[in-house]
Amino acid sequence: MKGPNTHNFLLIGLPSTGKTSFLAALWYAIQQTASQTALVLKKLDGDSAYLNRIRDAWLAFKAVGRNPTDSETFVSMWLKRKDGDEEVHLTFPDVSGESFKQQWTTRQLTISYDKCLTEANGGILFIHPDSIKLPLRIQEVDDLAAMIDDGVAEEMSSPATPTPQAAPVPWDIEKAPTQVQLVELLQFMMKRPSFRPPFRLAIAVSAWDLVAPSKISPEDWVTGQLPLLKQFLVAHRKSFEVGFYGISAQGGKYEGEDIKAMENKQPARRIEIVGNGVKNKHDITEPLQWLMR
Ligand SMILES: Nc1nc2c(ncn2[C@@H]2O[C@H](COP(=O)(O)OP(=O)(O)OP(=O)(O)O)[C@@H](O)[C@H]2O)c(=O)[nH]1
Ligand SMILES: [Mg+2]
Secondary structure: OOOOOEEEOEEEOOOOOOHHHHHHHHHHHOOOOOOOOOEEEEEOOOOOHHHHHHHHHHHOOOOOOOOOOOOEEEEEEEEEEOOOOOEEEEEEEEEOHHHHHHHHHHOOOOHHHHHHHHHOOOEEEEEOOOOOOOOOOHHHHHHHHHHHHHHHHHHHHOOOOOOOOOOOOOOOHHHOOHHHHHHHHHHHHHHOOOOOOOEEEEEEEOOHHHOHHHOOOHHHHHHHHOHHHHHHHHHOOOOEEEEEEEEEOOOOOOOHHHHHHHHOOOHHHHOEEEEOOOOOOOOOOHHHHHHHO
């Protein structure tokens, strides 16, 4: 669907990166009044059973559940600005992270996802701070090589003690560093004939409660942890207009002390968001407002 007040945003991210948790918290936040959000629910649109289910899990501190491979649940909502009449229709596909991973491993994307790409006028790329695969640095490879060389030299000097040979582990494309996979996902987007630069992309580091104690900004965190992705975005600033966010959609871990602390809060105040000029740290609609600008 297209129109002046229609926005179709993509939720992009490898498996378990917080896409569904974001939707669950958003669906709760735009329907409550205890904590202000700049966008509020105007009217229901279509079937909200899925949204209600994930919201109820979020309210009960339960995992929202993984989206099965190849599942694409389309959700849509009519929102309006709290302080104005402007209405917006938001649609997002809640795609399984496995499907994004398959874009990398099999170099294929589904027809329905491609259609979403064609219609999208913005997106949120989710990154979970605890699940990134880091690359091996040249220094580390050199150190490993030196250890192997030392081992060989030792063996040569005492040939009577044979060492067991470990079976070589074949290269597995799934183990490629996170930043390599993400850059490739963005390159796939750029290569589609429907791609219209500049494409606005919110880079969301999810589960920000895990990183927040270090006081680092989301942009600096990405620069340090995913330097290739950062350099790619800088080099392609004409294709992607980016804003960096740290988003805690859950408000903490669903275990131990964190739950106790969250139980004492207004549910909407569990949500915390930082970065890219965020004015209200409990307003999960901040990145959407920026995408809609
Ligand atoms: N501590 C913390 N954990 C979070 C937060 N948001 C999500 N998580 C955890 O991150 C994991 C993945 O969350 P999901 O929302 O299911 O991620 P997804 O991207 O939808 O995953 P797929 O459907 O498999 O692609 C779950 O274990 C969540 O509990 C948060 O704000 N804080
Ligand atoms: Mg999901």
